[in-house]
Amino acid sequence: MSAVAATGVWGRTEQQDFRSRVRGTLLGAAVGDALGAPVAGMGLAEIRAAHGGEGLTEPVAAHGRRGAVTAATQLALFTVDGLIRAQVRRDTGAWHPPTDLHRAYRRWAATQRDWGPDERRTEDGWLAREEWLYARRAPSRACLTGLADDRMGTLDVPKNPGERGPEAAARSAPFGLLVGWEPQLVLQLAVECAVQTHGHPDAYLAAGAHGLLVHGLARGESLDGAIQRCLALLGARPGHQAVTDGLRHALGAVRQGLPNAARVEELTGDGAAPGALAAAVYCALVGEDIRHGLRLAVNHGGPSAAVGALCGALLGALHGETELPPGWLTELEGRATVLELADDFAMEMTQGPALHSPAGAAPGWLARYPRA
Known part of the structure; x- marks a missing residue:
């Protein structure tokens, strides 16, 4: 994968592998989110009292149905939408992906206040017309307030500068799927988009770190190798200590015996972004398989849905879609939408020049991802 990223030449095998990792990342994050949603906010004793001594081992109902996802998955999907739109709009000579992501997040914000899609708003593209997304699924206050107006947070003037929660990190896996980008650029973009809602370094650097980890895995690196690269790049960033300490703590915990809740x-600590990321990385490292890793990721008193989403994205990027539990995927809310968006992203990143250029574009593609 790294050779492809460097040359831009995609053979059939490389395209299939990339598509599987894109699907695996997005589906894995959604499955982990849905698994953790029913126990979010519960202590470990509460979880075991409700679901048995081993805790939650299979998906159960939340938000009125099994397989329901939270705002983390909704925002991750709009992240993908924004990344595609950025590529398409590049044909116009405009190239500022954080602005395109901000517009995508504002489209998500509209789903949290409107009753349903407005079919007249053709400039919103197809994702914003998916009716199932028009549901409030425990969105954080930081996400709602950060996206409540047109002003885009920046590193110089971030939104919610004291916000340390894991929500920005939980939506940041798609940045790592930009396998043709250099790692430091992936980190920079993830950070610039995280500060649109979460302005504390603990939060936005955790988001950047998560994007970097997925980037390494999507390019075929081992998780250990991706962590080491991430630590090296984060070390040059002011305010990195909590995130890098958390990652090192996760690596050290692997050597401390059998994994347990x-x-x-x-590792989750106070439930802020560095701890949630550390816990997710630990669960991905020690899980015997994806089921085991995700069960570990949600059975604790921390932010279960966020840790589940972070861990699921890592495992999905590492193994691809075929290793995800089929039974858990069957009942996943919005599965068809996730797959459609994943395949569009893979198509854009591998065959974009055939779909659009400054000289012209396929009308169907522009209807899905308008340049406006």
Whole structure:
């Protein structure tokens, strides 16, 4: 994958592998989110009292149905939409992906206040017309307030500068799927988009770190290798200490015996972004398979849905879609939408010049991802 990223030449095998990793990343994050949603906000003792001594081992109902996702998955999908739109709008000579992501997040914000899609707003594209997305699924206050107006947060003037929560990190896996980008650029874009809602370094650097980890995995690196690269790049960023300490703590915890809920809960700490990321990385490292890793990721007193989403994205990027639990995918809310968007992203990144250029574009593609 790294050779493809460097040359821009995609063979059939490379395209299929990339598509599988894109699908795996987005589906894995959604499955982890949905698994953790029913126990979000519960302590470990509460989880075990409700679901047995081993805690939650299979998906159960939340928000009125099994497989329901939270705002983390909604925002991750709009992140993908924004990344595609940025590529398409580049044909016009305008190239500022954070602005395109901000517009995408504002389209998500509209789903949180409107009753349903407005078919007259053709400039919104197809994703904003998906009716199932018009549901409030525990969106954080930081996401709602950060996207409540047209002003875009920046590194110089971030939105919610004291916000340390894991929500920006939980939507940041798609940045890592920009496999043709250099790692430092992936980090920069993820950070610039995180500060649109989460302005504390603990939050926006955790978002950048998560994007970097997915980037390494999507390019075929091992998780250990991706972590080491991430630590090296983060070390040059002011305010990195909590995130890098968390990642090192996760690596150290792997050597401390069999994985258990107490160790995961210790890593989550106060539930802020660095701890949630550390716990997710630990669960991805020690999980015997994806089921085991995700069960570890949600059975604790921390932010279960966020850790589940972060861990699921890592495991999906590492293994591809075929290793995800089929039974868990069957009931996943919005699965068809996730797959359609994943395939569009893979198509854009591997065959974009055939779909659009400054000279012209396929009308169907522009209807899905307008340049406006």
